[in-house]
Amino acid sequence: MALLIQKFGGTSVADTERIRAVARRIAASREEGHELVVVVSAMGHTTDQLTGMAASLCSDPPRREMDMLLATGEQVSIALLSMALHAEGVPAVSMTGTQAGIITESAHGRARILEVRTERLRRLLEDGHVVVVAGFQGTSSGHAGTPEITTLGRGGSDTSAVALAAALGADGCEIYTDVPGVLTTDPRKVGDAQLMESVSCDEMLELASLGAAVLHPRAVEIARNYGVPLTVRSSWSQAPGTRLTSGPARPIGSEGLELGRPVDGAELEADQAVLALSHVPDRPGVAATLFEALGAAGLNVDLIVQAIHEGASNDIAFTLAATEMERARQVCQEVLAAMGADGAQLSAEAGMAKLSIAGAGILGRPGVAARLFDTMARLGINLRLIATSEVKVSCVVDGQLGARALRAAGEAFELADQQLRHDPPPCHLGDPAVRGVALDRDQVQVSVRRVPDRPGAAAAICRALADAGISLDAIVQSERTHGGPEDRRRDMSFTLRRDDRPGAERALAPILRQWDGACFEEGPAIARVSAVGAGMACTAGTAARMFRSLADAGINISLIATSEIRTSCVVAEADGVRALQAVHQAFGLGGATRHSAQGTEAPA
């Protein structure tokens, strides 16, 4: 007999017929002897409909009232499912998040779970009940100690389910949805997407936060932190679905279930070089040609960043081992000459070091990157290049300052000596370079022009955004500079969530006023296509293959950002789905089996 948490998403409980089918499935699990806690979402697109109703009445509804409204969606499904279970002869009790003991922060609309008080759930389980819990919601103790209904943010029922599994020490958490499991990409957009039997939590964290809606990244983070056995399966079949694999678990600390220490370790990779090209022509195929040539010369590139800048030409920078710098410089020169890129400039700097902090708690906490950059700024260390992902933040700094930078990062994140590593071993050869690809159309690209090129500038931008609760992705500094040595400026581009754009402009206004001539600039509508795989860092040529597939489809790349296990390209919004299809095909991810989603896409 096992204790299982089963979560059924909105599509699986979209109407009473489906609720009945879910009840039968739960009854069958119980027949097998399992103890069950069931988490459900609101029926179908209820949450979108409620949000639409609120918007029709008020342009900026109070967050407290939004939580009060949205929490009703899940309350309908728990009651109906419990009734359907009674009809199947299963003793079931429905519980709101509050009744189930889900205690959260007081941040309305995006609350993190602090703890789950499991006494009542355990008593009901001992009495033989199936407990049906409303996902996506909890309760805070409020400012004056008064309990308030909170919601966890869109897609939050996955988070509720995995948090309950962690707190109850369940034997497994099963996410039932409208697809057979985690596929190589969204089957609604790519017809031949294939099922993955297993995927690591690190890879899933990236995929989920880059657009794979099948699992919420916060749920993956909890599963990874506490070692919850997690599977994703279809509500309509008995097939085993996808198993998530994670490293060793850690005990639930006193700091809050979702708020544990965000950073697990820091590492420094010495002897790096930065190659930088500026004023490169902005047309499809440039990045592909360059990185193919580097790959053909046997050069393994690590981080890559690229963005379009003033004059509609590109700046591209990448890092690799310093021992390979001269050969890389030669290859770049040859490629630029062959392209006839007369106005392009090339620079190469050895003696650099890459400092990285890693931890599943970085996800959704923009303050973590900001704290790292603040720490560097206080030491007067300039950031040559920045790469961010959901589980890692890296920056390239002057190699002579590397050891100091690592120590300071260790102090800032309260890391013990054994959590600080010099020159970490390379990744495991044999991991697939690309497991899956994802498309995110919820992002916008923005630029901040004429940022002072001195320590602390990137930190100030990240800090201002972090204080406003805004996460940045893909931060790219231009290679070209404006102004003389006294007042040298660079442009910075980044992507952020579409909803956050107005808030970002407001948050940055005070600092931009201090930097004479600096300004905020919105880019065109974009889509971000990303490839993710644990073997990416040790498989030469992966990025080049992605760039080539886009070039062959005639798609221009306006921004490139990589981290260890992913490469993201920003393209025009209209090219998004075609870009996803091209990249999926380029890595041979398609197959003969057809998997389709049962639900309908959420209304725009």
Ligand SMILES: Nc1ncnc2c1ncn2[C@@H]1O[C@H](COP(=O)(O)OP(=O)(O)O)[C@@H](O)[C@H]1O
């Ligand atoms: N890599 C992927 N694998 C599987 N499904 C994906 C992937 N990327 C996006 N999806 C989409 O996620 C959807 C499931 O998530 P969601 O609609 O939130 O389900 P639920 O209603 O069960 O919560 C699928 O219908 C599919 O279109």
Ligand SMILES: N[C@@H](CC(=O)OP(=O)(O)O)C(=O)O
């Ligand atoms: N009902 C909430 C929570 C949720 O997780 O839903 P689903 O499991 O259907 O993605 C939402 O729509 O955001």
